[in-house]
Structure formats: structure tokens, C-alpha cells
Amino acid sequence: MGGSGRQSLFAPFGVEARYQLSLTGWLVLAAAIILVGVLALSITGIRRKGKPIGHQSGIRMIWWLGAVFPTVTLFALLVVTLPAMRPIVAGVDALKIAVTGEQFWWRVGYAGPQGGVVTANELRVPVGRTVDLRLEAGDVLHSFWVPGLAGKMDMIPGRTNRLVVRATKAGVYRGQCAEFCGLSHALMAFDVVAMEPAAFDAWLAREAAGAAAPVDAAGAAAFARHGCGGCHAVRGTDAAGMIGPDLTHIGARRSLGAGMQPMTIPNLARFVRDAPSVKPGARMPAYPQMTPEEAQAIARYLKGLA
CATH class of the missing domain: 2.60.40.420 (Cupredoxins -  blue copper proteins)
Incomplete structure (x- = not known):
């Protein structure tokens, strides 16, 4: 599923996931530059054919490669990555959703004017609206992970962890428990459906209604x-x-x-x-x-x- 787009770090549909992808790209670029530099030094050393490096040349190499280059590189990475570390703020108008990991399924509850909306194994969020996820576990350790939306967050019995997210485009994506929780850990997935706000409101209103008359x-x-x-x-x-x-x-x-x-x-x-x-x-x-x-x-x- 890593490159399918439904559950992929490389197909972000959330603000935090987009930042994470950008951060990953910068880190890979920095690592590539360092690798090229090390290879260039190695080739230079081989071509010298055993000729010793002079004292002054050695001192300059230590200063430039041991002090200046790491300092400039790390400072540049800090400047680039700091914005990606800024958490999304959950305002008073944020949609609150409680997600509880069970063996081996997901209980999802929505707070709002409709009230009392509980569903399972499917998380629906409105595009462009901040969502405050309250993550809990009903039995053992679980881990909530939707690669395209945000990072992993542990779900611990007796504790509520918060993950604030914001979807940026509509679609159907996939999440998965990322903490071994028992025999069916690998069979504990869920759908994430990002919807346009009006469609989400209509869906939530339908969910708040009672059950349909039985067809059987x-x-x-x-x-x-x-x-x-x-x-x-x-x-x-x-x-x-x-x-x-x-x-x-x-x-x-x-x-x-x-x-x-x-x-x-x-x-x-x-x-x-x-x-x-x-x-x-x-x-x-x-x-x-x-x-x-x-x-x-x-x-x-x-x-x-x-």
C-alpha cells in the first residue's frame, strides 16, 4: 500500500502530512549533498597516491569540513524545517472526534449539534476544517496511523492523546493500527473519507437519525x-x-x-x-x-x- 495513494506518505491529503513530505525531501537533499562531498573527498584522497597533506591544508580542511560546513548545513535545515514543526492549533470551532482502538476495530464518535453520532471503522472529516482527534484505547496499546493525513499517535488505555489534523482535498484514504495489539493486528484497518463541508454536514445529519425501517x-x-x-x-x-x-x-x-x-x-x-x-x-x-x-x-x- 506504500505507493498506492490510499495509504502512502507520498500522497498527502493533510496539512501535517504535506509538511512531513517536504521535511523528508529536504533531509534527503541534505544527505545527498553530504554523500557527494564524502565521495569527492574519497576520490581526491585516492588521486593523491599517498602524498601527505600539509599542516596548513589539514587545518583548513578541519575548519571547513569539520566546523563551517556542518554548522551552515544544520542551520539551513533548522530554518527550513521549523515551520513544519509548528503544530496545528485547535480553535473553539474545531470538530471533535473521539476514536477508540478496540480488539480489533475502531469506535468513532462525533461531537456537535447533532450529538450522539457513533460509527465504526470509518473516519469522515470535512475538507479545510480543523479536526481535533481524541485518541484512546479500550483494551491494549494501539496506534492510529493515516500516512497521508498526519503522523502516528499511540493510543494508551486510561489516557487520551490528541492529534489535530486538517484535510486539504477530498477522497477516500486508508488508515491502519501501527502497534501490535493481538492476533488480528494486521486486519485492523479503517477508511478515512475526506468530504466537502456541505456533504459532510449532510452525512452527519443522516448518521444522527435513527435506524431505517427493516427491509427484512x-x-x-x-x-x-x-x-x-x-x-x-x-x-x-x-x-x-x-x-x-x-x-x-x-x-x-x-x-x-x-x-x-x-x-x-x-x-x-x-x-x-x-x-x-x-x-x-x-x-x-x-x-x-x-x-x-x-x-x-x-x-x-x-x-x-x-
């Missing part, structure tokens, strides 16, 4: 019968669990299982009936007593929650 009544009944509401919430229904992801609008999400699979009815049915076989270490238990027909009905119900 049998699926809704099976969902309740098997106790899915004990772990999952579906706003507007009796399901109010807080252990697993909020499923109120799961059908509108781009992927299933934290970026593992497309959001399709067959994939949903398999995940509902035997999540550990799809995602090793997942805390969601298997339901061997659930028939394939019930799993399909529940999947149709969930896919209709858009």
Missing part, C-alpha cells in the same frame, strides 16, 4: 432472538449494547470487519455466524446454533440499515 422483518426478529442487541446498538430499536460496534447505519459503510471485506450480504452472513473464523481473536463469539438461513436473514437486515 425475519432478519430483525432473528437479530433480537439471538441476543445481538446485548453487544450492539441500533438506535431507534431495543438494541442498546455498547461492547461491539454501533450498527445503526452499518449498511452504508464501505467495508466489513475493519477494512477486511466488502460490505455484502454473503460476507455479513459469514461474519455474523462465525466471526472468529473470519477474524482470528475477534471477541465476537461464534453462533453454531444459528442456521445459515437465519444468518442470511440477519445479513439482509443489517445491509438494509443504511
Whole structure:
């Protein structure tokens, strides 16, 4: 994914990531200049064929290469890189989003006038607006990393870390947990959707609404019968669990299982009936007593929650 553009340091879509790319370019340039200088000295030394360097020549070399050149180079790098080290300031109008790393998925909560908007495995941000990410962990160490948006930030149980970001262009990008957190660490990705402000506001308003009417009544009944509401919430229904992801609008999400699979009815049915076989270490238990027909009905119900 390093050069795909969806998860790449070389395809920035955030202010901090753009600074980091610029900083990387300057450091590479400085390293190349130093390398060329060392090679030039080596070639010069070889061509002298053992002729000793005079005292005065040696002193000048030490002054120029040991004092003047490093001082000028480091000062120039400092001047160039200081602006890139300036953090983005989160003003009072910054959008606050709480992101919690779980084993092995992401809980995402939005604060604002709509209130109470909770989703999973998908982070949506408005282009051009400062976003104040409040990063936490619900169980073990995780690390939030979206290369095109900003640098890595650890997520530590019992502590809230802040990462202030600002997206500069719309698009769909990818993030990943960058701290080994268990069996499915490598299967803990998420989508970052940068949207134009008006589209973001409209999306947030839709997310704040309750669940859509079930398109499969049998699926809704099976969902309740098997106790899915004990772990999952579906706003507007009796399901109010807080252990697993909020499923109120799961059908509108781009992927299933934290970026593992497309959001399709067959994939949903398999995940509902035997999540550990799809995602090793997942805390969601298997339901061997659930028939394939019930799993399909529940999947149709969930896919209709858009």
C-alpha cells in the first residue's frame, strides 16, 4: 500500500502530512549533498597516491569540513524545517472526534449539534476544517496511523492523546493500527473519507437519525432472538449494547470487519455466524446454533440499515 495513494506518505491529503513530505525531501537533499562531498573527498584522497597533506591544508580542511560546513548545513535545515514543526492549533470551532482502538476495530464518535453520532471503522472529516482527534484505547496499546493525513499517535488505555489534523482535498484514504495489539493486528484497518463541508454536514445529519425501517422483518426478529442487541446498538430499536460496534447505519459503510471485506450480504452472513473464523481473536463469539438461513436473514437486515 506504500505507493498506492490510499495509504502512502507520498500522497498527502493533510496539512501535517504535506509538511512531513517536504521535511523528508529536504533531509534527503541534505544527505545527498553530504554523500557527494564524502565521495569527492574519497576520490581526491585516492588521486593523491599517498602524498601527505600539509599542516596548513589539514587545518583548513578541519575548519571547513569539520566546523563551517556542518554548522551552515544544520542551520539551513533548522530554518527550513521549523515551520513544519509548528503544530496545528485547535480553535473553539474545531470538530471533535473521539476514536477508540478496540480488539480489533475502531469506535468513532462525533461531537456537535447533532450529538450522539457513533460509527465504526470509518473516519469522515470535512475538507479545510480543523479536526481535533481524541485518541484512546479500550483494551491494549494501539496506534492510529493515516500516512497521508498526519503522523502516528499511540493510543494508551486510561489516557487520551490528541492529534489535530486538517484535510486539504477530498477522497477516500486508508488508515491502519501501527502497534501490535493481538492476533488480528494486521486486519485492523479503517477508511478515512475526506468530504466537502456541505456533504459532510449532510452525512452527519443522516448518521444522527435513527435506524431505517427493516427491509427484512425475519432478519430483525432473528437479530433480537439471538441476543445481538446485548453487544450492539441500533438506535431507534431495543438494541442498546455498547461492547461491539454501533450498527445503526452499518449498511452504508464501505467495508466489513475493519477494512477486511466488502460490505455484502454473503460476507455479513459469514461474519455474523462465525466471526472468529473470519477474524482470528475477534471477541465476537461464534453462533453454531444459528442456521445459515437465519444468518442470511440477519445479513439482509443489517445491509438494509443504511
